[in-house]
Amino acid sequence: MDEKIPKELALQLYETMQRIRSFEMAVVELFARGKIPGFLHTYVGEEAVAAGVCAALRPDDKIISTHRGHGHLIAKGGRLDLMMAELFGKRTGYCKGKGGSMHIAEPDLGMLGANAIVGAGIAIINGAALTAQYLGTDQVAVAFFGDGASNTGVFHEALNMASVWNLPSIFVCENNGYAESTPKHQHQKIKDVAVRAVAYDMPSIIVDGNDVGAVYRAAQEAVARARVGGGPTLIEAKTYRLRGHYEGDPQMYRTREEIESWEKKCPLERWRKVLLAADVPAEGIEEIDRRIEQELKEAVAFAEESPLPDPAEARSDIFTPLPAEM
Ligand SMILES: Cc1ncc(C[n+]2csc(CCOP(=O)(O)OP(=O)(O)O)c2C)c(N)n1
Ligand SMILES: [Mg+2]
Structure with missing residues (x-):
């Protein structure tokens, strides 16, 4: 076990990963x-x-997500029942069933939203970071995005702005080697997305994105810098998506062997081995698995039983009312 990660946190990291995996397999x-x-x-x-x-963040820190956003909300503390209801399009969901998988948001948890527009969140997070800087809080703001999104103009504009204004923004590139069906070597010549930070005089960290301990330490380093006015960081986490780009994707662009080679690097399996090697009892891990299984059953039942939104509310919740003093 990594000495810098106490056992309680190590178990919490496992639990978060298992909550995400179980939720995803259920949906x-x-x-x-x-x-x-x-x-x-x-x-x-x-x-x-x-x-x-997200384990390196405080509850009042902000994150912004992508089209692949369930994991980000769960890691920021999202409730499985309210998420499930949202994905079912039910009124009891986080966004009253009007957002669904790709537009789920929960500002109270600092999760500013999933986003179907590739790259869009990378700029939006600078707004949250600027707010923190302006108000003099020490909050940080994290944008998650993919390797494909790192080719958009907005990526470059957002990194430039964060650098020039020394914002507490943390840019986390989830490099899974593909943008839809396009392998990374066909959409960018660079090997590491992280090298792009040099253009903005920004520190960067490359990390094994299937090693939760390593990701946590990288995030801690970036968060510590941003909190004390040290400015933004680009983190590149190298990982892989084990299912298709979307459910139903025929995946003609990659081989079974390639997928299997990454299944062997499953982040949950890896961390389970680390925990067991550090003498965390197997029963403790199994107890977490059982608890999540039960929570998911209840979440599905809740979503099934919940009502659909009232059609009369279709046009409400589109604009946020201005605060009274404005
Ligand atoms: C602006 C924009 N262009 C194109 C698309 C279509 N699209 C959806 S996901 C995706 C690939 C994104 O790849 P990446 O950023 O690596 O994220 P990943 O899906 O691998 O997590 C594309 C091109 C979109 N949703 N928005
Ligand atoms: Mg990708």
């Missing part, structure tokens, strides 16, 4: 059964990134 099945409308992009295989980064 995969429910989607196949026609219970979940729309598109579904799962985070299976990438759990260590959200779990490791």
